[in-house]
Amino acid sequence: MSCTGGAAIIFGVVSVLANKENTQEKKKPVTVQSFFTSVRLTISLLILIAAAAALGTFVPPSVDVYHSFWFLALLGLLSLNLIACSLERFPVSWRRFSEKTDPDRPRSFFDLLPADQVFFSRDEKVSEAAKVEDLLRKRYGRVQKKQMAEVAFFSAEKGAFSHFGVYAVHLGVLVIIAGAMTGALFGFKGYVNIAEGDTAGAVLLKGEKQLKNLDFAVRLDRFTMDFYENGMPKTYRSDLTFMKEGRVLYQGPLLVNHPIDVEGIRFYQSGYGSAGDGEASLRVRGGKKDVLKKVRVGDRFEIPGAKADVRVLRVEEDLMGMGPAVKVHVRSAKRDVQFWAFHNIREIETQNPGLFEKVPQFNPGLFAPYVFELQGVTVRYYSGLQVTRDPGAPVVAAGAFFMMAGFMVVFFSAHRRIYVRINEAEGMTRVAVTGSTSGNKPGLEREVRRFIDECRGKEPSGR
Amino acid sequence: MTNTFILSGVTFVYLFATLFYVLRMLRGREFWGRTATFLSLAGLTAQTLALALRWKESYLLGIGHAPLSNFYESLIFLAWAVVLLYLIVEWRTRSRSLGAFTLPAAFIAMAYASFSPDVNSRIQPLIPALQSNWLVSHVVTCFLGYACFTVAFGFSVMYLLKERQDGQKGDEQRQTFVTFIPSVEILDELIYQSVVLGFILLGLGIITGSVWAHNAWGAYWSWDPKETWSLITWLIYALMLHARLVRGWRGRRTAVIAVIGFASMLFTYLGVNYLPGLHSYLK
Numbered sequence: 152m153s154c155t156g157g158a159a160i161i162f163g164v165v166s167v168l169a170n171k172e173n174t175q176e177k178k179k180p181v182t183v184q185s186f187f188t189s190v191r192l193t194i195s196l197l198i199l200i201a202a203a204a205a206l207g208t209f210v211p212p213s214v215d216v217y218h219s220f221w222f223l224a225l226l227g228l229l230s231l232n233l234i235a236c237s238l239e240r241f242p243v244s245w246r247r248f249s250e251k252t253d254p255d256r257p258r259s260f261f262d263l264l265p266a267d268q269v270f271f272s273r274d275e276k277v278s279e280a281a282k283v284e285d286l287l288r289k290r291y292g293r294v295q296k297k298q299m300a301e302v303a304f305f306s307a308e309k310g311a312f313s314h315f316g317v318y319a320v321h322l323g324v325l326v327i328i329a330g331a332m333t334g335a336l337f338g339f340k341g342y343v344n345i346a347e348g349d350t351a352g353a354v355l356l357k358g359e360k361q362l363k364n365l366d367f368a369v370r371l372d373r374f375t376m377d378f379y380e381n382g383m384p385k386t387y388r389s390d391l392t393f394m395k396e397g398r399v400l401y402q403g404p405l406l407v408n409h410p411i412d413v414e415g416i417r418f419y420q421s422g423y424g425s426a427g428d429g430e431a432s433l434r435v436r437g438g439k440k441d442v443l444k445k446v447r448v449g450d451r452f453e454i455p456g457a458k459a460d461v462r463v464l465r466v467e468e469d470l471m472g473m474g475p476a477v478k479v480h481v482r483s484a485k486r487d488v489q490f491w492a493f494h495n496i497r498e499i500e501t502q503n504p505g506l507f508e509k510v511p512q513f514n515p516g517l518f519a520p521y522v523f524e525l526q527g528v529t530v531r532y533y534s535g536l537q538v539t540r541d542p543g544a545p546v547v548a549a550g551a552f553f554m555m556a557g558f559m560v561v562f563f564s565a566h567r568r569i570y571v572r573i574n575e576a577e578g579m580t581r582v583a584v585t586g587s588t589s590g591n592k593p594g595l596e597r598e599v600r601r602f603i604d605e606c607r608g609k610e611p612s613g614r
Numbered sequence: 615m616t617n618t619f620i621l622s623g624v625t626f627v628y629l630f631a632t633l634f635y636v637l638r639m640l641r642g643r644e645f646w647g648r649t650a651t652f653l654s655l656a657g658l659t660a661q662t663l664a665l666a667l668r669w670k671e672s673y674l675l676g677i678g679h680a681p682l683s684n685f686y687e688s689l690i691f692l693a694w695a696v697v698l699l700y701l702i703v704e705w706r707t708r709s710r711s712l713g714a715f716t717l718p719a720a721f722i723a724m725a726y727a728s729f730s731p732d733v734n735s736r737i738q739p740l741i742p743a744l745q746s747n748w749l750v751s752h753v754v755t756c757f758l759g760y761a762c763f764t765v766a767f768g769f770s771v772m773y774l775l776k777e778r779q780d781g782q783k784g785d786e787q788r789q790t791f792v793t794f795i796p797s798v799e800i801l802d803e804l805i806y807q808s809v810v811l812g813f814i815l816l817g818l819g820i821i822t823g824s825v826w827a828h829n830a831w832g833a834y835w836s837w838d839p840k841e842t843w844s845l846i847t848w849l850i851y852a853l854m855l856h857a858r859l860v861r862g863w864r865g866r867r868t869a870v871i872a873v874i875g876f877a878s879m880l881f882t883y884l885g886v887n888y889l890p891g892l893h894s895y896l897k
Binding site: 200385407539561 | 743817825832835839850853857
């Protein structure tokens with residue numbers, strides 16, 4: 152899908168959906184503001200982002216949906232939508248948060264209560280009122296009251312801050328997006344392979360073909376691997392030395408899950424391999440005297456007495472699972488042959504009878520009467536280091552924290568108000584308790600019941 | 615490997631619990647319900663012991679780690695969490711009908727873990743990438759979240775069945791069965807509560823995962839298929855909660871989204887393993 156095509160489709164879908172909302176409710180024209188503050192836009196964007204993210208997992212990675220213009224445009228729209236909705240609704244929430252509860256409620260507010268929200272006490276009105284006020288204060292802090300000759304009203308509230316939970320969530324999402332952008336703009340992600348003993352001062356940037364110079368140098372002193380008894384890898388470890396202007400900044404082991412931070416740049420153990428310049432110990436038998444050589448790829452030597460020239464074509468520490476092997480090219484005036492010398496040639500031959508007839512170039516004695524014996528290959532490893540700097544990471548972490556804290560407030564708190572009216576009726580003191588909530592009703596009912604139980608000096612009942 | 619032996623036994627305990635929960639709804643005799651609750655509790659206890667034993671066995675092998683490190687262990691933990699969550703809901707709502715729709719999930723997870731030839735039940739040592747303190751918190755939060763969504767899925771199926779019957783008259787047999795399903799209002803509330811819990815837990819799972827990735831892979835987010843699909847699942851539930859809180863969506867619509875969310879969760883858990891990515895060691 153081309154960038155512009157994708158973007159056009161998204162804008163089309165979004166505007167159709169946003170329009171639909173308006174036609175459904177009121178015949179208002181779509182203004183820029185109504186477009187960005189519509190809930191249907193939020194819902195459409197969440198669906199489109201989820202769908203685009205899903206698409207990205209099925210297309211080949213080279214398409215890279217997640218950094219395409221239209222995916223970023225969706226995130227941009229979501230940000231605008233969040234900002235617009237928050238700005239539009241914040242004043243309402245602020246009013247709900249700050250408005251004083253008026254304890255003096257109309258008669259109907261208390262007269263229509265179910266029987267279990269009203270109780271009678273033999274205590275006098277004044278002492279009952281004092282008790283209720285005391286309990287309310289203990290439970291909710293501040294108490295609003297209005298006391299008159301024949302009736303007393305009390306109100307108290309808790310969880311007024313719950314109106315702000317949603318803004319913490321929105322802010323969190325915006326901060327996460329800002330942090331991701333910070334990382335993309337001011338950070339980098341690179342990779343470097345360093346062979347044992349070598350030093351690197353630059354890394355290859357991911358997705359680009361350019362090098363980034365570091366202000367310091369990294370030397371790989373040693374790469375080691377460790378395995379469990381069943382052959383599964385246990386440890387990959389690079390011993391690194393970081394140097395700047397001739398002095399050592401830091402020296403220590405780098406392990407998977409234990410990155411090293413140097414001057415704001417993080418180093419991760421992320422790969423390894425053979426440096427490809429392994430040293431082979433070769434013994435050539437068959438002459439008057441055995442020839443013993445330590446060779447690398449490209450090395451040449453002569454077999455004295457045979458007037459033959461040997462060139463090392465390849466040195467492998469493990470060729471096709473058959474162990475160390477070396478490929479040589481032997482030339483004399485009469486002959487010109489290429490063949491492999493395996494370290495484990497005896498076992499390979501036992502397992503594959505007739506091997507030399509089938510695959511003559513696996514015969515280490517192809518240049519008769521000489522036989523090439525590979526005594527071993529010493530491997531030099533390289534370690535693959537991921538090198539990154541991401542100044543956005545702490546920002547993203549802060550955003551995630553806001554978001555989760557906001558969700559806790561949104562889902563697990565509510566602005567609850569409790570209203571109490573105390574008056575005299577039928578020669579007793581009548582106490583009516585009710586409340587209101589921004590959250591769920593059952594929670595409020597439980598709270599009212601618990602308060603009534605407490606007023607009546609009962610153990611709080613029920614679940 | 616005593617633990618795997620106990621765990622394959624627990625599979626059958628959950629099978630019988632499922633059957634008895636269903637039998638109770640068909641026959642209307644509470645005896646079957648009580649037996650099913652007893653079996654679920656017994657199964658959960660045995661499973662908890664087996665998990666503790668497996669943990670101990672890993673230490674005896676010299677590769678000690680919490681039993682949360684491979685596919686087998688994740689299935690077992692998921693089943694454990696589903697049963698635990700269900701029993702809490704049964705105790706809180708005093709309704710055994712929910713068991714007929716949640717225990718089957720636990721049975722299927724246990725049966726897949728214990729009897730599928732593709733699932734290796736051996737205790738394996740931790741490869742370098744998994745040797746992190748974040749392993750336990752990441753896996754626990756994610757799979758508790760998955761368990762919540764699984765339970766919410768069971769409730770949603772019940773909701774859709776109940777709603778269908780409320781609208782039309784079916785044959786006698788099905789009716790007895792469906793009358794045992796709690797009212798749509800209760801189911802709606804249960805779906806909401808379990809989705810909220812799952813949403814928070816999966817959110818924490820994604821966050822602990824990114825912190826871990828930040829320490830292990832060099833990036834807190836890499837758009838690896840597992841990461842991406844967990845985000846998609848999370849977005850689906852975010853959409854449901856948002857529509858519910860802001861637009862007042864209730865009932866059928868939220869039940870349908872909970873079913874879609876569960877499908878996405880299954881793909882996150884199982885389907886993604888067939889796509890190439892960083893989480894491939896879970897295979």
